[in-house]
Amino acid sequence: MAELFDFLFHPLPNGVMTVLTGVSLLYWLFALISGSGFDLGTDADLDVDGMGDVHDVSPGSEDADVPDGFLDKALDFINVGKAPLMVIITLFKFIGWIITISTSFFVSLAKFGYWSLLILIPVFIVTYFIMHWITKPIAKFYESIGYHGEESHDYLGRTGVMRSTISDGKIGSLELKVGEDVIRLNVKSYDGSEIKYNDDVIVIDETKEQNIYLVKKEINIHNIKN
The missing domain is CATH 2.40.50.140 (Nucleic acid-binding proteins)
Structure with missing residues (x-):
């Protein structure tokens, strides 16, 4: 048990992803215990368009809509809005966690110390593209049950x-x-x-x-x- 615990939190990238995934697990457990139900996030959805503070463009800029357009396309690629945001976030963390753990089997990250966290950059990029395919059936499921995201x-x-x-x-x-x-x-x-x-x-x-x-x-x- 001690060895498993040590592996989940060492090297540092493993620890970061374990904590992030654990936070999502606690969220779902709290949702279940509090009585809001384990409904895969239909009540916990955060509108994709609600992420309004992720940009910072200058008033009057001719290209002011470019960051928004890029963000919309990037989020649509992983089906945000077609499935609840919390479901997407949880899956992203979980897949990233699996990839990070697997990577530590083949690469000795511990010797790099804090620099080992840089491995999370390619991990997140790979996870992003994997999410495109993983979330497709999930988006179809939510469509079949009448989920319309922000259209509610x-x-x-x-x-x-x-x-x-x-x-x-x-x-x-x-x-x-x-x-x-x-x-x-x-x-x-x-x-x-x-x-x-x-x-x-x-x-x-x-x-x-x-x-x-x-x-x-x-x-x-x-x-x-x-």
Whole structure:
């Protein structure tokens, strides 16, 4: 038992991934014990668009929507939004943990000390691509039970702030608040007119395309002079 414990926490990368995976295990155990149910995270979902603080772009930048577009594609690649975020995170940690443990069988990482943590970079990259295939059947399962992610919220009539500049049929990013959650939506201009970064807008319709909403610039006391 002592040998197993030592192996799970040494070398350092093993210890980091063991702790991260253990945190997720505790989360699910707490969810089960607290009575919220072990429902694979349908109640624990965090909207992918709610990850609004992962970017930092300059107001007015012509390329302000590029980081958002890249992030959306990167998250969509591992089916975030098609399955609950906590399920995706747990699987990511678990697969990364397995790869890290397996790597320590073939590479003597302990001799590198803290530098051994650099092994986690390729581990996370490999895990990311593996997740694309692992999450496909999970996304299909959630689709079959009617899971729609952020679509469970009614966004029509809500106001928010643009985090990119859009016009014509260009897709941009809108940030709004639902309760305490900051949520990101993919949006288009309702009539094709230009809507700039940081403009206040209102969601007035949704398209037939999945997760794309139509917005119009909101007229209020702050922008009426514009």
